[in-house]
Structures are given as structure tokens and as C-alpha cells.
Amino acid sequence: MAQQSSSRSSLERYHLRKQVQELENKTSHIQSTTLVTLYIPPGTRLSDITQKLTDEMGTATSIKDKNTGKAVAEALRSILARMQYLENGENGLAIFAGVTQEAGKMEYHLIIPPDPISKKDYICDSRFHVEYLKEMFQSKDQLGVIVIDRGGATFALIRGNYLNILADEDSFVPGKHGRGGQSAGRIERGIEILAQEYFSKMARLANQLFIDGDKVIISGLVVGGPAMSKDSYLEHPTLDYRLKDKVIGTYDTGYTGEQGIRELLSKAGDDLADFAIIKEKKLYNKWLEELGMDSGKAIYGEAPIKKAFSLSAIDTLLFSEAIEKLHVKIQCSSCNKEFLEASKPEDVIVLQDKISKTPCPKCSKEETLSIISKEHLIDEFMTLAKDTGAEIEIIGVGHEDGQTLMKTFGGLAAILRFPVDW
Numbered sequence: 001m002a003q004q005s006s007s008r009s010s011l012e013r014y015h016l017r018k019q020v021q022e023l024e025n026k027t028s029h030i031q032s033t034t035l036v037t038l039y040i041p042p043g044t045r046l047s048d049i050t051q052k053l054t055d056e057m058g059t060a061t062s063i064k065d066k067n068t069g070k071a072v073a074e075a076l077r078s079i080l081a082r083m084q085y086l087e088n089g090e091n092g093l094a095i096f097a098g099v100t101q102e103a104g105k106m107e108y109h110l111i112i113p114p115d116p117i118s119k120k121d122y123i124c125d126s127r128f129h130v131e132y133l134k135e136m137f138q139s140k141d142q143l144g145v146i147v148i149d150r151g152g153a154t155f156a157l158i159r160g161n162y163l164n165i166l167a168d169e170d171s172f173v174p175g176k177h178g179r180g181g182q183s184a185g186r187i188e189r190g191i192e193i194l195a196q197e198y199f200s201k202m203a204r205l206a207n208q209l210f211i212d213g214d215k216v217i218i219s220g221l222v223v224g225g226p227a228m229s230k231d232s233y234l235e236h237p238t239l240d241y242r243l244k245d246k247v248i249g250t251y252d253t254g255y256t257g258e259q260g261i262r263e264l265l266s267k268a269g270d271d272l273a274d275f276a277i278i279k280e281k282k283l284y285n286k287w288l289e290e291l292g293m294d295s296g297k298a299i300y301g302e303a304p305i306k307k308a309f310s311l312s313a314i315d316t317l318l319f320s321e322a323i324e325k326l327h328v329k330i331q332c333s334s335c336n337k338e339f340l341e342a343s344k345p346e347d348v349i350v351l352q353d354k355i356s357k358t359p360c361p362k363c364s365k366e367e368t369l370s371i372i373s374k375e376h377l378i379d380e381f382m383t384l385a386k387d388t389g390a391e392i393e394i395i396g397v398g399h400e401d402g403q404t405l406m407k408t409f410g411g412l413a414a415i416l417r418f419p420v421d422w
Helices: 008-026 046-060 066-083 132-135 183-210 226-233 241-243 255-267 276-295 303-309 345-356 377-388 400-410
Strands: 037-041 093-099 106-112 121-125 144-147 150-161 162-170 220-225 247-250 299-300 314-320 326-332 336-341 369-376 392-397 414-418
Touching: 008 106, 008 132, 008 299, 008 377, 008 392, 037 046, 037 066, 037 303, 046 066, 046 121, 066 093, 066 106, 144 183, 144 226, 144 255, 150 183, 150 255, 162 255, 183 226, 183 241, 220 226, 220 414, 226 247, 241 247, 247 255, 247 303, 255 276, 276 299, 276 314, 276 392, 276 414, 299 303, 303 314, 303 377, 303 414, 314 377, 314 400, 326 345, 326 377, 345 369, 369 377, 377 392, 392 400, 400 414
Parallel strands: 144 220, 220 247, 314 392
Antiparallel strands: 037 093, 037 121, 093 106, 144 150, 150 162, 299 414, 314 414, 326 336, 326 369
């Protein structure tokens, strides 16, 4: 069972998601319907699209607002100038063009979608329409997780690299009793009746959590717990047969709650190897193991990682998806001095406004500073990884390990090929 319909790496999908997020935040420079969004399904002849855009050029010239008409025509010309160089592959094409407020100039963006486009669309609006692409980045497969014993049960749902605890239930089934004599059998029968009622209640809860109407919302189910408890639960007639058919595997575990979920995922790792969350947990645990052994092959932090890259020492870089960092290059038009500033993508416009009112730190002249380039931290690392043969893996924050990587280690960690002398 594939966890994602796309075979693209976590890094490629992350990079695409970032592109889409940036497009989502862009708006028309004149706050009018001047930004063009174009979706082209696979198999569509590009000559037909060219003709469609040519016809739209004629329509643009008749728009009542001349500024809007001119801006739309410029966006269409930008697309048409590149059409002859495009190839429509198996997933189709998504094209975005127009003068944005953020850039102040014509922008053209071509995205090869992660999955095949199923609709043909041409939209002119004051923003780019990326909703369709965003849907593609939602994992298609969901995994149901249950840990259960006579003392309680925990239900969770995994989608992509996100783990969501749906329910954590306590049980009031008594444990082993110490009373003997003639009452022993009666007490045991009573306890067993309570246990079956509890399993029936937990079966109804599973049906409620993992079945929506007539549709089973999970593509697989893993169940953990003491051998007799989980077997009795799965055999209970109240549990919907469709959920029983989704069981990938059962595993002996000793806990419920989040600790039980972690134990279950660890034991089910080989059977769930295609799920992103399992891959990420294995990578993080490998890095943590090296750190714990003090082998010198586990590092974290931007500065140490950059040094290790300079020595071609990095084997695998773990990069948190929660990192939002740009390196912005600023230049003085008077003395040509360049400066670097760190910024979040959404703060670039604020930074531009700030530096426009700030004198140059070198020549002290005013209104001479401007942004000349922006580079995402991930793009910088991608270049370094390509030059040194390192791997980059994106780690989500939808699970405990990913959250720890971000909160405790700043979202950046690396496994080295060899120890580095600091």
C-alpha cells in the first residue's frame, strides 16, 4: 500500500508546497482581476491552449478599466511567449502569471503538479487560485491506530506525517481477583461479562471514528495490546467487518495512551514503512541514537551544519517543515555595500518598507537601501546537498518527534558521514 500517490521525495513535495504557499499570498499590484491562473490537464493539446489565450487577449483589450485590461494582456503575453517551449507531461501543467504587489513586476510561475490535473481552468482574479494544488498535498491514505487492553483504549488517526489522537478511553473492568471458594467462578463470569460489554463499547467507538456514513475513511488499521485483549476485541461481533478487513497487523504492546501508540508504531514499523510518519520517526531516532552515543556523528543548529557541509561531512540533513526563514540580501545604491538579513517570507514587505526609511550603515545616505535577492534556507541547503551528495529529509511537526526536533533543536539536525573536529 503506497502512502502517497506521488513518488516524489519529501523534499520535492515540501518545495512544491512552499511555492504554492508563496503564490497563495500574492495579490494584484492594482488590486484588480489581473492575475492569471491556468490549469492544463494531461493529454490537452497546447496548441488549443495557445488559441484560447490568444482569444482572451482580444477580450482583455475590451475591458472597461484600461489599467486592468493592460495588466491582463501583459500576463497573457508572458504565458504565450513560453508556450512553445512547454511539454504537457503525465500530470499536466499549472501556470500563474501577472504583476504582483509583492514583486512590483511581471511574475511567471510554472508548476508541475504532484498528481494529475483533472480539470481545465482559466481564471483572472486579484489573486492566484491555488486551492486545487493545495488539495494534492493532502495525503490520500489514512491509517487507523488502536491500542487496547482491559484497562483502557486509545484511538488515533495518521494522515501523511500527522498523528491525531481521536479518543483515550478508560475502562472499569476489574482486574484479577484474589477471592477463592465457590464464588470464584461467579466473579470470573461477571468480570468476563463486563469485559465483553467494554469491548462492544470500544467496537462501536471504532465504527464511529473510522466510518463516515457508508464510507470507511481509513486505508489500513493496526491494533496493539496484550494478546488476548486485542484478539477478543477484533473478534467481537460489534466491530464492523469492513474495519476487520482493513487490519494490516496486530502487535503485542504493554501500554495504552500516547505511550502505547508510540510503542505500537515502533513495533509496526516494517509493515508501515511506506507511511511518511514512520520514515520520519526512524530517521529522527537514528539521529537521536548517534547523539546519545556521543559518536560525533550527530549535530544540530544552522552554523554547525553549514560547517559540516563545507567539509562534505553530512550524510542526511533533517529539516523541519516548520522552519520559515529567508536570507534577504540588501544593497545600497550609493556605495554598493551589501547586507544580509534574516526574515520570514510574510515579513519581506515590512522589511522592504523599513529599510527604505533607514540610512545606509556604511555611507549614511538615506533612501538608498533595497532588497536585491531572497533565498530560502532550504534552497541554500539544497545547493549544498547537491554539491556534496548529501540527502535532505523533511520532518513534519504533526508527531512528537517532529515537534521535539523543532522546539528543542531548532528544526535542524544532521547525521554525519564522519565526526568533525570542531
